[in-house]
Amino acid sequence: MAKRATIGDVAAYAGVSTATVSRVLNGGAVAETTASRVREAVARLAYTPNALTRSIFAGRASTIGVVIRDLSSPFYLDLIRGIDEVAAANDSLVLLTNTFRQIDREVAQVRAMDEQRVRGLIVTTGETADSRTRRMAESGAPCVVVARTVPDPPPGVHSVSLDDAEAGRLMAAHLTGYGRSSVGVVTSGRRPSQLERTAGLRQALAERGLPLPEDAVTVAESETEVSDAVGSLLARARNRDRPLDAVVCTTGRLTVAVHSALTARGVAIPDDVAFLTMDDFSWAPALGITVIAQPSYQMGRRAAELVVERPGEPVTLVFAPTLVARTSCGEGPTSSRDHRFPDR
Amino acid sequence: MAKRATIGDVAAYAGVSTATVSRVLNGGAVAETTASRVREAVARLAYTPNALTRSIFAGRASTIGVVIRDLSSPFYLDLIRGIDEVAAANDSLVLLTNTFRQIDREVAQVRAMDEQRVRGLIVTTGETADSRTRRMAESGAPCVVVARTVPDPPPGVHSVSLDDAEAGRLMAAHLTGYGRSSVGVVTSGRRPSQLERTAGLRQALAERGLPLPEDAVTVAESETEVSDAVGSLLARARNRDRPLDAVVCTTGRLTVAVHSALTARGVAIPDDVAFLTMDDFSWAPALGITVIAQPSYQMGRRAAELVVERPGEPVTLVFAPTLVARTSCGEGPTSSRDHRFPDR
DNA sequence: TTGAAAGCGCTAACAT
């Protein structure tokens, strides 16, 4: 196992001091003849500077930490792509971890990022990790919370999120515009974003004189729970005068599962029920599924830019959702060509 | 911007030496009373050890570098999930970059990983970066090449790949078993894996007396080129006695595009042509698309394990592809229930 | 223009 050349080796080989080598590497005043001798030595010894040691001086690493809850969600994938692009343009690498939706991992991983002295942190975690992100921000590492707003953020703590209530409202407007009035919801738990989407939907429905009763909202934490959730929605409707004519899914993660559960039960989309879900995805055009899209790639870019640009005041960025109409809610008044996905 | 507490601050606060603090942190022999005083100081000062400085001693960071060609491919996503899982179990973080299929980025990013003194590297790059990975391996950072085998690998350089020729053979066997004989291929360029899949397909077809002429194989590098590729396949078939009855796509990245191109031209699957593609994906069951699946998650795990376990001899792991039969090649002899995806 | 030397935050011999 060959030892790596250090700056000292290069200096010795070139017959200069380490200070001189450092200068030619980082651009100081060096005579051209000396410099070329050093470059020669660098090449000969295949010297690769140690970024770790370098960071010790800067006080911080050049990496951007990213803690993702669920790598399998298309939203997060595009988010990462956006982050990565900005990082690459700023000579940063991305230190990535996946929490697999486990809170204890979230905390451990944010701590690990802190230990790595990341230049900044982008997290999609719950509030549990907030105390640490605050401390990190204090010590000079900007933290950007994604998919959630932070109440009363201190300097250095920013957030990038979607206008979730508006997403719910868009859903209501679209559905009612297509003549649907009895909506069932599959949602995925207690996260603020989930709750606000449902709340926005409920409010906008109410404004149109349509109630969204509590038992028309079912919770499915995982894909396996979706089938039951959809079943209960369908069963509930059967006991009423007004049959279910629309199913809304508030998280892109469960789109496949909800769609499958509906299809498996012989429900025709959109003839029996309209189907409307969150987050655009590559197969949505082919399947004709109408979605509320988040500009996830842009959100990733902006999050990374906040890390790089380190604004003095806390920044709260709320992005607007857009509805991409296809055919899963029926053929409606306006039918425009659909070439919206992908958005890069 | 509050300065961070260092080990020296903790030592001073607790009235001990830095060596003692280091011992309680890393488990040396310390009197319980002293230790608790130190822990108290750690808590008071919110001391978080600097992993960077630590790595300087170890000679290496605790991070695993991962260079991915295309984050948007489902194959790579699951690969990363596997890597991340193993990394987390070994107190490692994943340093991730996306090359966006640009060769110059590949080289720069592998170099960046080297500078970060990653504990090991997992790359999906072309041969261009091989000289560097060899050097990294020499200096003690195991490198695992994914989706490609490395000819004559030196110690520390491993590979994890799919038996691509076998994938092609599986395709041929399935298609012919379902009575298809005139196959068209959409492939994505000159990568070895792509070529071998086509070669395997051609060979197995030939064994059954079915030629796969050169012009039945079209290349589409990007999604936008797919429509033309599919068009030329269809046009070519029209000028022959035997119409096209199967379309094969050799890369999961282009599945949507090929499927859409076919559908847009009014081609019925599987009635007009059978459709067979690479890589399982979450919508495949719903769409009834038959695929050749790679155990991408397992491949990620094994790749990361090679980094962690650092075997002395070069390891070449070739995984077997499996065909997941659904309905896109027609209803065939054996129809088994399909619950294969996901595989975690 | 260049070198000597101090020091970044931490660990690991070596003493005590």
Place this chain on the structure above:
DNA sequence: ATGTTAGCGCTTTCAA
């Protein structure tokens, strides 16, 4: 059981 000291690989004064 604890402290002292010498680095790890690099940058950066401060002199020369």
